[in-house]
Amino acid sequence: MSKIGIFFAPKGGSTEKVAKKIQAQLPDADLHCVADIEISEMLKYDKLILGIATIGKETWDQDYKKSGWDLKLPVVENTDFSGKTVALFGLGDSVTYGLNFVDAMGILGRTIKKQGGKLVGFTDTKDYNFTESQAIENDQFMGLPIDEDFEDEKTNERITQWIKELNDSML
Ligand SMILES: Cc1cc2nc3c(=O)[nH]c(=O)nc-3n(C[C@H](O)[C@H](O)[C@H](O)COP(=O)(O)O)c2cc1C
Secondary structure, eight states, rough: OOOEEEEEEESSEEEEEHHHHHHHHTTTTTEEEEESSOOGGGGGSSEEEEEEOOOOOOGGHHGGGGGGGGHHHHHHHHHHOTTTTTEEEEEOOOOTTSSSHHHHHHHHHHHHTTTTEEEEOEEEEEOOOOOOOTTETTTTTSEEEEEETOOOGHHHHHHHHHHHHHHHHOO
């Protein structure tokens, strides 16, 4: 079994908290904040778990720039991810931002796919209340959405279930 790299941003909030919970269930996995590394670091792993928070479009320029992914996304867009198996998780708020729920996970997922990565860990939408999301493909979320703002009581179970399914497709 090759090692898994977990890469997340931003630092210091719910995305980091969830990344640590995921690592706790995959003790062999390494954990990195995207803001602290070069994208080339990701290429050391064949199995990647990438975490990203969605910060709304209207504040994208101000807030998203601080996250780490904004600086690295142009590099991801020019990196070859073929041979990599990639699972995504996305932090969002399904109540306040129900029209853009976890959009950033979709933006990242499509970029990785375009660059040759194989996405795994899709999630059924039926357990979520939202209106629209750019993170949907074939009626499924392209990774695991987590809503720490309004559904934090569901987080642990969602992670456990997701990792159970990842065990078949990735680990
Ligand atoms: C200014 C702002 C804009 C946001 N826009 C969205 C959004 O468009 N879609 C969404 O699902 N969540 C949105 N959220 C919710 C965050 O993604 C959510 O609170 C997340 O847990 C933040 O992660 P962090 O604590 O790691 O920064 C927004 C939050 C803020 C503060």
